[in-house]
Amino acid sequence: MKRHDIVTIILSQAAHQEPPQKRQGRAFAPANIALCKYWGKRDEELNLPHTPSLSISLGQLGTETTVAFTEGEADLVTLNGKSIDPGSDFHCRIISFIDLFRTVEGPRWRIDTRNSIPTAAGLASSASGFAALVKALNDWFDWGLDPQTQSILARLGSGSACRSVLDGFVLWHEGSAPDGMDSFAERLDITWPEFRIGLWTLSTDRKPVSSRVAMKRTVDTSILYQSWPEQCRQDLARMKQAMEDRDLSAVGRIAEQNALAMHATGLGAWPPVLFWLPESVEPLSADHR
Numbered sequence: 001m002k003r004h005d006i007v008t009i010i011l012s013q014a015a016h017q018e019p020p021q022k023r024q025g026r027a028f029a030p031a032n033i034a035l036c037k038y039w040g041k042r043d044e045e046l047n048l049p050h051t052p053s054l055s056i057s058l059g060q061l062g063t064e065t066t067v068a069f070t071e072g073e074a075d076l077v078t079l080n081g082k083s084i085d086p087g088s089d090f091h092c093r094i095i096s097f098i099d100l101f102r103t104v105e106g107p108r109w110r111i112d113t114r115n116s117i118p119t120a121a122g123l124a125s126s127a128s129g130f131a132a133l134v135k136a137l138n139d140w141f142d143w144g145l146d147p148q149t150q151s152i153l154a155r156l157g158s159g160s161a162c163r164s165v166l167d168g169f170v171l172w173h174e175g176s177a178p179d180g181m182d183s184f185a186e187r188l189d190i191t192w193p194e195f196r197i198g199l200w201t202l203s204t205d206r207k208p209v210s211s212r213v214a215m216k217r218t219v220d221t222s223i224l225y226q227s228w229p230e231q232c233r234q235d236l237a238r239m240k241q242a243m244e245d246r247d248l249s250a251v252g253r254i255a256e257q258n259a260l261a262m263h264a265t266g267l268g269a270w271p272p273v274l275f276w277l278p279e280s281v282e283p284l285s286a287d288h289r
């Protein structure tokens with residue numbers, strides 16, 4: 001099944017399918033940090049994961065997107081006020097995604113995106129970006145889609161985007177259906193006002209290899225990946241219990257172990273997938289001496 005098939009099924013049940021009556025659609029979506037990671041796909045077309053994952057949103061850090069028609073003959077994509085080169089990967093991914101929701105004969109679109117986090121540097125900007133885009137489309141076309149359905153649509157753009165449709169602690173169900181309709185995110189009923197995420201910025205440069213490419217390489221070539229699904233499910237069960245107990249130390253330990261295991265599978269790939277900088281390793285070494 002293709003992404004367009006899923007969009008057709010969902011929009012056939014939407015409240016409104018006429019051209020948008022509003023001048024524009026606008027929405028914000030937070031970035032999210034996975035406490036139990038998403039790493040590897042069972043279906044690359046629909047971004048269906050091998051395992052469930054759990055994240056925390058970053059409040060007001062994320063993406064605000066505005067969608068409207070443009071009078072020009074070509075689509076226009078801007079990032080933080082600057083036009084994006086139509087030949088760039090960023091532009092192509094956005095246009096490929098919005099093509100799922102429009103006819104070829106229709107007017108061209110303008111997509112204005114503003115990130116309050118570094119783009120493509122490891123802070124899940126694609127997650128907040130595609131989530132904000134889906135929410136903006138839902139606002140513009142007045143589809144009236146619930147968060148679960150928006151989560152499914154956002155996943156078609158970027159897997160982790162399904163979690164950024166919501167805020168707080170969010171669980172992404174991996175699902176088992178071939179069409180992915182049971183693979184969506186939902187907000188966990190956990191309130192923990194004292195919980196904080198600290199961000200230590202080492203570099204805002206673009207990652208040397210995208211998460212999408214790194215995942216496929218890891219799944220295809222790393223023998224260590226065979227143990228990842230079981231590791232992830234065990235970590236998730238332990239993480240949910242630690243969160244229910246409000247045990248911050250346990251949450252930290254489990255999140256670190258899960259992250260290190262994920263990175264280990266990448267190091268076992270060929271060519272190896274290495275996201276760390278030298279500055280990343282030093283505090284880890286000090287913590288475990």
